[in-house]
Amino acid sequence: xxxxxxxxxxxxxxxxxxxxxxxxxxxxxxxxxxxxxxxxxxxxxxxxxxxxxxxxxxxxxxxxxxxxxxxxxxxxxxxxxxxxxxxxxxxxxxxxxxxxxxxxxxxxxxxxxxxxxxxxxxxxxxxxxxxxxxx
Numbered sequence: 001x002x003x004x005x006x007x008x009x010x011x012x013x014x015x016x017x018x019x020x021x022x023x024x025x026x027x028x029x030x031x032x033x034x035x036x037x038x039x040x041x042x043x044x045x046x047x048x049x050x051x052x053x054x055x056x057x058x059x060x061x062x063x064x065x066x067x068x069x070x071x072x073x074x075x076x077x078x079x080x081x082x083x084x085x086x087x088x089x090x091x092x093x094x095x096x097x098x099x100x101x102x103x104x105x106x107x108x109x110x111x112x113x114x115x116x117x118x119x120x121x122x123x124x125x126x127x128x129x130x131x132x133x134x135x
Contacts, residue, residue, distance in 0.1 A: 066124060 018026070035043055065073075077084040098104045109127055110120040 066128070069128075 035046055038046070073084050073087060077087045080087065095104065099106075106122065109123045111123050113119055113121045115121075
């Protein structure tokens with residue numbers, strides 16, 4: 001709730017309640033101010049870093065992985081000397097194709113979701129047990 005004080009300024013309340021988009025804009029403004037004080041070569045380097053990150057965005061995906069799986073992926077990637085992102089992509093090619101061709105199914109692993117965005121979630125613990133049983 002906005003209130004005007006006696007000086008004619010508007011009081012916006014606690015700024016910790018900022019909308020995430022507004023918070024992002026403020027953060028970007030702060031970053032720009034800090035970068036404006038840097039030497040030209042440093043500003044140029046930071047600009048190139050941002051451009052590279054922007055170019056990678058279409059290829060990026062955020063995943064919530066079980067902690068054990070994440071550790072195993074990083075260990076395997078290090079052992080093989082490859083980026084973990086490429087290892088994950090490599091490991092997904094065959095199962096993705098099989099799921100599209102209905103050679104494998106999610107049947108037996110779907111659970112009702114409490115989230116309005118998804119009808120189901122997957123029982124990853126059960127899948128992990130089934131996979132470890134086979135080995």
